[in-house]
Amino acid sequence: MKEMKKFILSTSIIKGIIFYDESRVSRLIEDFVLHIVGPIREEKPDILFFSTKTDGIWDEKNPLVQIRLSYDYEESQKKSNKARDYQELKTYKSESPDRPGARCPFGYSKLSQDKKDHTLIENDDAPIVQFIFYLYSFGYSDKKIALLLNESNVKSPSLESNWSDSTVRYILNNLWYAGDLVWFSRSSYENSKAKPIEERFLFPNHHKRLISPQLWATTQFLRSKKKNKDRMDSPFVLRDIVLCVKCERKLAVKNMTPAKAKKNYQYYYCKTCKRKINLEELHSYVFDDFTGRWGRELNNQTRTIKGIYSEWKKTIEAKSAENKSNVDKLRYKLSFVKPENEFYEDIKESFTLQIKSVEEERTKLLNVLEQIRVLSEYGEPLELISRFKEDIYKYNNEEKRSIFLIAIKEISIDFIRKNFIEINYRLTPFVEVETTIDKLNNKKDEVSI
Incomplete structure (x- = not known):
């Protein structure tokens, strides 16, 4: 949506905009009007807006449009609350919390095709995950590990692309491999940066760990060192100590x-x-x-x-x-x-x-x-x-x-x-x-x- 707005403001050939649903920008009532329609009208007051849900020209000041936005907001809040209740039911209100409904971590497969059964088991890729942790504990960088895996023709999690340093980094930071279940890891909906560990919903010892606690502790310590741009391949192997x-x-x-x-x-x-x-x-x-x-x-x-x-x-x-x-x-x-x-x-x-x-x-x-x-x-x-x-x-x-x-x-x-x-x-x-x-x-x- 932001890209569309940027494109419209950068060209003079567009005379009208047709959209499907004004409530799809976010769950807030005012987002579409304030952040999309408003800036466009201010720069190009002659542009017309049309909605597939409204006859004729769409006008945000029309009472029917405002009523529809309010109704859509209430429906969105109901769905949001329902999703939140489900998450609570499956996490800290549950004796055996489930993993979020997402793609299986690399090295794991679903035990059953039953959608209600979230049990995961190790697959043939599990040794690759262990190898990645092992290499990292010996000082090798995310980039060098990815390069080695690509040179060895090891298939990546995406199958369609090669290994990258970000893929290796994601595996090394994934607490699932340490036997822990984590919910609500993102800082926010807009920011995918992980929250501090104490702010997440953490369920330790949820399942059998793939990485030993000793190896996990070592890799996480080295990750903290490398955050300070520590060059592990420098000849000065004793620096800082x-x-x-x-x-x-x-x-x-x-x-x-x-x-x-x-x-x-x-x-x-x-x-x-x-x-x-x-x-x-x-x-x-x-x-x-x-x-x-x-x-x-x-x-x-x-x-x-x-x-x-x-x-x-x-x-x-x-x-x-x-x-x-x-x-x-x-x-x-x-x-x-x-x-x-x-x-x-x-x-x-x-x-x-x-x-x-x-x-x-x-x-x-x-x-x-x-x-x-x-x-x-x-x-x-x-x-x-x-x-x-x-x-x-x-x-x-x-x-x-x-x-x-x-x-x-x-x-x-x-x-x-x-x-x-x-x-x-x-x-x-x-x-x-x-x-x-x-x-x-x-x-x-x-x-x-």
Whole structure:
């Protein structure tokens, strides 16, 4: 409709417009008149409008036209309410919520041709989905994965076109593969951008997951890194995790290699104290330490990870209980404020905002707690950890970068002590959960101090 309006305003040959139904622009009464008819009449007052539902020239000021628009609006509202009631019945008012009536996710087919049976089962494309997640967890971009699939003649979800980075991205963001059912994901009817996860209707563990929780957690962490335009194929595979001890700042990177030089002059450097360390020197130390550590501690890591999960649960449960108690206290204090108080509305708004903030934090904590529960029940992340024991030198830059991001928390360099290097390894490969726990523990330490 907008394209039609644009075309009409750009040409002088059109004398009249015939349309089928003035109420089809949207569910609002005024949209067609305000956004289509109005601008056209203003620019071209001689253009005539005709409707297949009205005899003669169509006039928005005609009482019969206005009555019809009002009637169509009421009918549209009834249909909208009916659709909403159906969605509620099939989601949070149902013991076994159904999936929205849409095309099956790639890798799944309907179990039955019965329209009322929405049960889906894995099909022959399911391994392709798993392969996509696997490649991404090793640092490969959406674009490179799509290119590989096309070169391998793997059929795409649309069948009529090739794989694209957007298709790969859609699969990697689809919670269905993690075993969850999601409703109301779009920001709005006009905006297809996904809402934050806490604002969607989420039904966890709705069906058997196709992607393990360990692999899902890894890919989602790497997606968050790439949102900041992280170049996984850069030779600086340790950037953003190397810290200057003196300045307490992350080191920047610089490639000073001349165009025809036989030797590379690549450095990690501190912008504050101007000290630097050669890429090869730093990489050689870190790679060797990494190889030695995982050769010694791999078996011990798989044994201790359950204990780590247990400690994480205790930390989250304690903070969640604290948040609940704080909400109760805020509501109790608010109950003593009298409505006749001249500042009642301001005080009420202040308390309401505090309560909302604490409740949102508690919701996020409960989501993390659920993630820990799923991870612990699924067993040790053997596939992820087994990557660490392979020869790190054999991996390409993307693969090295992905491994170091999930294995190393921070590398500290003391330039004053002749480039003394200290590596702080992560407890598990699950970066986002561990980061949440670290933040909670740091807050606890700040309070105790």
